[in-house]
Amino acid sequence: MATEQGVTKDTILGSVSGYREQAEVGARREALEKMFERDKENLRGLGVPIETIGDYADPDDLREARYRIPPTEYELPADISFTPAELAVLTLAGGVWGEQTLSAGARSGLRKIRSLGIEVDEPIIGFAPRLDLHDSSFLPLQRAIEQAREVEFDYLRPGSDRPRRRRVRPLALVEFEARWHLFGWDAGVDAERTFLLSRIVADVVVTRQNFDAALRAGAGERALSGLRDVAHRQSADVTVVPGTEAELRLRRRSLAEASSGRRLRIPFVDLEVFADELASYGPEAMVHAPADLRDAVVQRLRGALDRSAVTS
Numbered sequence: 001m002a003t004e005q006g007v008t009k010d011t012i013l014g015s016v017s018g019y020r021e022q023a024e025v026g027a028r029r030e031a032l033e034k035m036f037e038r039d040k041e042n043l044r045g046l047g048v049p050i051e052t053i054g055d056y057a058d059p060d061d062l063r064e065a066r067y068r069i070p071p072t073e074y075e076l077p078a079d080i081s082f083t084p085a086e087l088a089v090l091t092l093a094g095g096v097w098g099e100q101t102l103s104a105g106a107r108s109g110l111r112k113i114r115s116l117g118i119e120v121d122e123p124i125i126g127f128a129p130r131l132d133l134h135d136s137s138f139l140p141l142q143r144a145i146e147q148a149r150e151v152e153f154d155y156l157r158p159g160s161d162r163p164r165r166r167r168v169r170p171l172a173l174v175e176f177e178a179r180w181h182l183f184g185w186d187a188g189v190d191a192e193r194t195f196l197l198s199r200i201v202a203d204v205v206v207t208r209q210n211f212d213a214a215l216r217a218g219a220g221e222r223a224l225s226g227l228r229d230v231a232h233r234q235s236a237d238v239t240v241v242p243g244t245e246a247e248l249r250l251r252r253r254s255l256a257e258a259s260s261g262r263r264l265r266i267p268f269v270d271l272e273v274f275a276d277e278l279a280s281y282g283p284e285a286m287v288h289a290p291a292d293l294r295d296a297v298v299q300r301l302r303g304a305l306d307r308s309a310v311t312s
Contacts, residue, residue: 006053006066009036040067135197138173140204141182145170147206148213150187154202155195158272163201168193169211171219176227177253177269183223185215194223196270231267236274237288239263246284268293275300 013019013032022032040050053066082090137153144151151170154163169185171192179196186193235255239262240247250264258265268274275296278285282301287294 003068004071006051006068008064008066009033012036012067135180135200137182137197137200137204138180140206141170141173141197144204144206145173145216148211148216150207150209150211151184152205152207153200156199156201158199158270166195167207168195169215171216172223173197174220174223174227176224177231177274178249179273181223181227183219183226185211192222194226196273198273227269230269234271234290235265235267236278236290236293237263238266238278239286239288240281241284244281244284246281250285263288271296279304 152167155166156163167187172183182195254264254266278297279300
């Protein structure tokens with residue numbers, strides 16, 4: 001980045017730490033060049049752009065090629081600036097998502113922010129959450145959204161015994177109630193639908209069929225708005241034991257105006273999935289209403305008790 005003309009391979013091998021030490025202990029030129037080529041590919045794989053500049057008279061002649069990282073790839077537009085607190089949050093967000101789930105565009109933006117060299121608020125960086133993706137369908141769906149390609153998968157609806165094949169234009173992935181949802185256009189019903197990722201019961205197939213990428217605009221907002229509407233039409237009355245995991249997780253999703261002390265009013269979207277969660281807390285949470293949710297939790301607890309009796 002320090003030179004517009006770039007530097008030759010000989011200069012790099014003779015001056016960059018790592019290559020220089022290998023040369024000093026007798027590494028062969030061929031081995032150093034292989035190491036150089038491998039490192040170039042690794043950097044490109046991480047999203048770092050490396051330009052190869054040939055001879056001006058004969059650009060295809062790469063015997064004296066020069067290499068550089070274009071500074072423009074790291075420069076933000078002149079009208080964009082960030083406060084130290086904003087930079088801290090952006091850096092934190094990049095750490096939460098990690099390389100595997102961060103899109104190419106987001107990785108590029110994060111590189112530019114880090115290259116600014118501006119100090120960030122250290123207290124914020126002290127918190128470092130990580131995004132755990134337990135749903136194997138997340139990554140292929142994310143790639144399909146970025147590429148604007150239709151997908152197919154088997155989906156098990158609540159109350160159904162068998163999954164049904166779905167063909168969907170994936171428009172957005174959103175997190176709601178600590179669970180990931182896919183929002184897209186369902187070709188089978190010719191309408192927008194939201195799918196819970198944990199109900200996708202087979203590998204996601206990314207097809208060759210493309211769709212208009214403009215359809216993705218505003219999809220995340222529409223998905224969250226729809227999920228909030230569903231959740232606020234149904235809620236559960238639950239008592240939690242103070243200081244437990246159940247209280248920690250459920251209180252932050254509860255309706256403050258309808259909750260009192262240990263008794264929480266919690267909106268939910270999917271009864272079966274919410275019953276699974278409540279049952280997992282064991283004696284830390286007790287459901288009072290609605291009756292069908294309470295019955296579903298009791299059924300799961302009795303099933304766990306029966307399995308325990310068999311194994312013992």
